[in-house]
Amino acid sequence: MSVRGAFGELANRDQLWPFLMPARGARVDVSKQVLLYIEDLSVSFDGFKAINNLNLYINDGELRCLIGANGAGKTTLMDIITGKTHPDTGAVYFGQNIDLLGRSEAEIAELGIGRKFQKPTVFEAQTVYANLELSMRAEKGIMASLGSRLTGEKRDRIDQVLATIGLSDERALAAGALSHGQKQWLEIGMLLIADPRLLLVDEPVAGMTAQETERTAELLTSLAGERTVVVVEHDMEFVRSIARTVTVLHQGSVLAEGTMEQVQNDPKVIEVYLGDEH
């Protein structure tokens, strides 16, 4: 382009310069029905290949379970998707248009990807109510926070989520005073209130009673459809109760994928899990 052409483009008052364009607001393109693309992903820590040439596609609105032994790479995979760990090679796309690699945790959260940790992580010194208020989808900048007010709309939304996670009576308690199962729920509530497109849930029922597990299963299945949920879980009973599609990870790559029955009858899976007996 000639200098004059370039200048003409800069001087054009009909459009924003590219660097002034808001980075957010880019909508996720799911026209191919796939929300998350993970291709040829590899990462190694000190020579240990935690993720090895992994390919995984998550459909929009799906409820997917990831299972695998310890060290299969499940948590590392979540770390990569949410921007905590950077892979050595490969691509991670949110929809067809948003490259997740190289973005910070906060940016990825703003795109609508929520994450629940293995160990329930809530803001213990603050009330259940404040935990939810902080997790709301809102401007997260400094000035916005300094001037933030709880509007009626926001309060209704918090009440709604409190009811969903069954903590309406505990709203004014410090989050640190909740039971283990309640903390797990609060964390799920903190994800829900942010209205995420994709929920990554790491071992949601660890340490829950049978009854709590059952309610969690109900909650997660009810979410699928309008949201996409990826659950990492060891509890096979729980996986069987919620899963439609199961992906088995082994040594950092996908070993098998399909319904629970298919996976359980897959000779490769049987060999890996029951290898010693053959």
Add this chain to the structure above:
Amino acid sequence: MSNLYGQFSALHQLREKAPVFVAVLFAITAWASACNLLLPEDSFFHVSTFTITLLGKYLCYALLAMAVDVVWGYCGILSLGHGAFFALGGYAMGMYLMRQIGDRGVYGNPLLPDFMVFLNWEALPWYWQGFDQFWFAMLMVLLVPGLLAFAFGWLAFRSRVAGVYLSIITQALTYALMLAFFRNEMGFGGNNGLTDFKDILGFDLQADGTRVALFVATALVLAAAYCASQLILGSKFGRVILAVRDAEARARFVGYRTETYKVWLFVYSAVLAGIAGALYVPQVGIINPGEFSPLNSIEIVVWVAVGGRGTLYGAVVGALLVNYAKTRFTGIMPEAWLFALGALFVAVTLFLPRGLTGLVMERLPRREKLKEVAA
């Protein structure tokens, strides 16, 4: 419900807690000032000018402790170098006071401070320009500590340096500044620092009235800083700060750029420390590189720990109590003071994790707690 909503508004928190603090502070200030100015010197209730200056000094320390508490108690950033920001604010004020001396110095040079004449300097260094103006000096009191804190915080927090490592770096920062300011070539008076001040804004620094005015000004600034901090920490910003302290990774995955929050809180805290230093220097009459000594910064942390971190009044109470103890103790057994300070820190860490105010608050009837559970 409305009750609960009320607890979330920063203004509500300000109404709830600040008036008591401000009222107590102002009452003591007014009483001490009146007893100094209005009563004859032989009266039993007369407060000496020495005491007024001592109280003013304590209030400066209280402001400094509050600055440390804001980052340590609320955000978990243990800064062992806040003395640096205090000293920088102090030096900015000291430079103004030096320029005010004019030709009344020992060498009678109208432009150059004595130490520069002594070093055979021909002209005023560029960074001393403008300090003859009070407004410029005050601007520097805010800007210099603020900019240093911004640069430091930006580098440290963006690289996710935290915990012990951060504390060690802050310590190194203040130590490096101390060594730099000890050098005569720096142009800040070397190890003698800046002293022999004559007047501030045209008022004689030795006069009782000026002393009382400085004391009152310190009290006003402390009250304003208390209210501002209460407002900031009571807003959603403050709740994000607490979230960063308790679960920074969670806060990041919720979508907060935690390093930005930490940088700005750190800057705010450094500016408070700088103001404290600027109020301190005209009252004690000297600023020298000793103020940068790492030991000073550690002492501030002890004040906050003793008073109770995580509450603004705790930091203030801690600073006042420990410094009063220091004044008394160093009068009786000066060499034992550091041992006493160390023992105090160990005792508080082991037995009073929430400090003295935490101890008192636990004993008080839990009206608020009950209200919370009932809501």
